[in-house]
Amino acid sequence: MGLYNLKRYATFTPLNRQLKQPNIMIKLFKLSATLLILICFFQVQAQTFKVSGQITDQTKKPLDYASVALIHLPDSVSLGLQVTTKEGVFEFKNIKAGRYFIKVLMVGFDKKQSLSFEVKEKDVLVPTVALKAQSIDLKEVNIISRVPVIDQKADRTIVNVEQMNTAGDNALEVLSRAPGIKLDKDENIILKGKSGANIMIDGKMSYMSGAELTTYLKSLPGSVLSKIELITNPPASFDAAGTAGFINIKVKRNKMQGTNGNANLGGGYGKYEKVYGGLNLNYNIGKISSYVRLNAGRYNSFNRLTLNRAIGNTQYNQVNFWHPITNSLNYSAGADYFLNEKHTVGVMFKGYASPDETNVDSNSPNYNAIGVKQGQVNMINPQENHSGNYALNFNYRFKMDTAGRELGFDADYVNYSNNKTERFTNTYFDGNDNLLGQPINLRNNGMGEVAIYALKLDYVHPITKTLKLETGWKSSWVTAQSDVRFDSLKTAGWINDARRTNAFNYKENINAGYASLNQSFKKIDIKIGIRLEQTLGNGFSSGTNTTIERKYWKLFPNLSASWAINDQNQLTASYRKSINRPSYRSLNPFAFYSDPYTALQGNPLLQPSYANNYELNYSLKNFRLLSVSYATTKGSEAEVIYQNDATKESISRPENLNQVSSLYFATGSPVDLFKWWNNNTEVSASYNKTTSPVQGSGFSAAQWSWGVSSDNTFTLPKNYALSLYGYYEAPSVSGLFKNLENYAINIGAKKTFWKKNATLSVKLNDVFATGKFRATLNYNNINTYWQNEWENRKVSVNLAIKFGNMKIKTARNRRTSTGEEEGRAGN
Structure with a gap:
């Protein structure tokens, strides 16, 4: 089993027991009363x-x-x-x-x-x-006004997804086309050369990472996204976690008066078929603004991992093939109620269910130094996985006066659950493909749950017309438990395999307080902030009899400044210290085996990593002429492979590296080359360096790299448009991996009709099937070639329709279609 799927397995093999949730109802009642x-x-x-x-x-x-x-x-x-x-x-x-x-x-x-x-x-x-x-009428306005795909703001980069051709794409694929973003070998998000980005959905923390996040984003159609905000150095009001910053994914929500909405239906084919659809309804009348979103799909796809390992004088070639068939359902609903001009309350409920059936095949032949086959192990592993989550949010906003004083309160509850069953059959052959003994049969039944509670209070207080204070507090409580039971089929029947059975419990409480000051001058804005976070955590693994304790306080300063040199030139600079805490799976010391030679094991000694992040941006006439970021990370988490040359086993274990540094340059913004040709090209260069002892020996790797991406839209008569997107990434260094070059090309077309309320899109992704992750690992006794590929090449068709009342409603304290006018209302 490949590392991505192994991580998914290890993360989602939790327990069959009732969680003991922290009793926060009394705290919530007291806070509400206050x-x-x-x-x-x-x-x-x-x-x-x-x-x-x-x-x-x-x-x-x-x-x-x-x-x-x-x-x-x-x-x-x-x-x-x-x-x-x-x-x-x-x-x-x-x-x-x-x-x-x-x-x-x-x-x-x-x-x-x-x-x-x-x-x-x-x-x-x-x-x-x-x-x-x-x-003039609205048709004339629509022709004159065009929203750019990329909008560079002083504190963030905004990707207007609705201006892109996203036919057949899921949310993860759309994210991978955003400036500065790429995916690593396990489809984790890398932003400007750094891992550890926090994902928000409509401004609310998703509390997902790793395989959970990848699974969720793949279940969310790209056609439902409205905007993506890339916030690499956020202010003190954001969590200190996330060494790469925050990515806020905004889902479409129409705030026009009355009842309205949009619907989409699509399908595609690569190696296998897939179909999806969704409905978004909005109701905005009087003091109520509400919405309901449903998206469902059936996705038939594959993932192929190829590993070539040199172990002494023996060559092991392993090919793992996953064929999952996933039925996904995403749902969300929310409402804001405006009590009066000052008080607003809101509720939100969202979740997803993603059951899948996966057939896994693995073939591992081995050869001697002169290329003669010595033997082979074949594995089949049919799996059933039922994973999902749901989240509840209550929020309250109190606009105290006309000077800008405001109080905000949020209460969140998030729950993740999973049930998984697997059957392993390992068959051994000699060099002449003769059967060696009887097949070995194993089975696994795992269940689990993770629960997260969070309370947050924010206060804004303008001291003068140009000086503003922001302060607040947040507390979160997490309970995560997992229970994995492996059985071996013996002559007497199924017998528990103690080596592969484990229960793991972990609880964590994080408390944080922050304060920041924002001073505005004639052309310069300066913001300085400080955040103090306390972390309390404890866990226990029954399989290894290991106890985990975490108790520490940390300060996280940040500073940002923007200078409007004149109407055409703007310069911004920022600094932020951040933390990246280990995932709950990473702390579990139990080893999860995916096949006889491959396992993933947690590390109870794993510590948080800390990063110092610096960024400088210069824009000329709203064109991002130069973006520079630099980060140094102490204790960066990386997967270190321990290989036993005698048993041929490879166990991957997360460890803290001594220092990882990255330098990133980028230039590019959308520009109209002609009235009919909009081009958004980004050229980037980076330098990544890793220096650390690994398994008792020194390791150092450094390399310059570069990349280019170009997204082109060609507007044709009669509301037709063509799109052409391509990217190239040169070889680079990422932790212990040396990544090889990667490139792909997408083409598409779309037609708008029905008074521009309907759009039909067609798209061919990865035309030449070149979008594969390839890398090498070379340290100590590790000599491995790694290639991971997904069903990237596929053709997709999508129909999107808008309907209902289109009269504009402007709601208090929210950004609406008159947002620009609201900002200028006092001028």
Whole structure:
């Protein structure tokens, strides 16, 4: 079994027993009570009034769904946004005494603002505001306005996925096309040469990594993604975990007024067939904004791992072939309820189920020094795996005043579970393919569960117009347990194999507090922050009688600055210290065997790794001219293979390396070469170095590397478009692996119709079937060639349709289709 599938197995072979969850209900109740007291306190601090009025057109006909902003003077701070009723009426409540004006925005009409007015002693009725209709229509606006695929911001890079041809792609494949991202041998995400990126879904932590994350992203169709945000050096309000930063995946959610949605249906074929579909419904009326998303698919695919091992004078050639058939279901639902202009509560529920049946075949012939076959081991392993997770979130936002003070609270619960059964049959042959003895039969039954609780409180306090304080606290509790039982078939029947049976329990509590200051000058913004985290963990493995203890405090500073040199030049710089904690599987000292020669074993002595991350970006006319990042990591986690030359066994074990450093350069942004040709090319160069003792001997590897990717869209008449994407990655160093070159080309086409509410796309991925991971391992007695390939070459067809009411609704404290206007409302 290959390392990726072995990791998946080791991660998802947990236990059959009831979890003992930490009792946080009392803590949650106390915190909720405290919040209610705070709310009541702030509500009675000052006498407030009501501001209301009506919006009409020039014929005095009331306009519904117009966006009305209340602006405070003299600081031009927007108090909030309202959407008018069917009678064209708006109403702002709990307004403090002061001077204000209103600004009105509505699609199809010129924007307009009222005269200023004074609020004191009584409610205010604003004189009727009449809007003038515009002479252009929405079709003209759509032609003029085009969202770029890549949008470079001061603190993050935004990939607008809806502008890409994602027919047949899953979320992991879409991510691999984002700037600075590539996948390693086990399909883990590498961002700007660094592993350990934290994944967020719609701004909420996914709490997934490794094989769990890969499985989830593969079950999520790329057509449901809206944006991808790459945040390599986040501020102190983010967790310190994640040496490569954060990746926020935003799923499509239409915030327009009324009931609307979109649907997609697609299929594809490579070596095997696959089909998928999804539905996204949104309901936005009055004080309620809600959504429901469902995506399902049947994916028939393969993974082939080829290993060539030189053990003394013997050559072992191993080919493992996995053929999984997966039926996946992704679901999510959520709602925001706006109590009034200041208070918003929200709930969210999401999850996925991904049962699969996998047939595994492994063939391992061995040859002597002159190439004569000495023997062979064949293994078949039919598997049934039922994995899934679900997550619950409750959130509350309190906008305290017009100055920008805000309090936020989140409570999360996440649960992962898995059931797995396997049957191994190992058959041995001599050099002439004669059977040696009887086949060896093994079986495994594993069950498990991981539960995560988290509470978070954030507070924003503007000290002056240019100085802002942010502070907060977060606590999380994790319970992870696994139970693996292997049996061997003997003459007397199935007998437990104690060498391969184990129960592992691990509990962890992380508490964190942070504070940051943001100072704005005329052209320069500076943000400095500090985060303090406490980690408490303990675990026990019954199979090896090993106890794990973790108790430590750590400080994590960060600093960022942006300088708008002029209207066309911008420079940003940042520094962040981060931590990458070992996964729960990595700490389990038990060895999980996938075949007679291959096993994966955890390491209870594994320690967290710490990284210092530096980044510099320079943009000219919104073009990312140069991006430079440098990171040094102490104790970076890497898989170290221990090979027994006598038994021919290879056991992979995670260990801390002494130091890993990476230097990364990149340039490139989307540009219109012609009106009909949009090109997004990124050229990168990197230098990676690993220096560490490995198995008692010194190891050092360093190499310069380079890569290029180019995504091209050709706009044709009658709403047709063609796409051409290609990438090349030169040989590089990653931990102990020396990666060989990797490249691929994708082509596609799409047609929009039905008033641009429907899109039909077709795509051929990896045209020449070259997208394979290839690497070598050479240290001590290890001499291995590694090749991992997936069903990359496939043709896919996808139909996406938008439907429902398209009138725009602007919601308080949320980014909507009038986000740009909200930002300019006070100008």
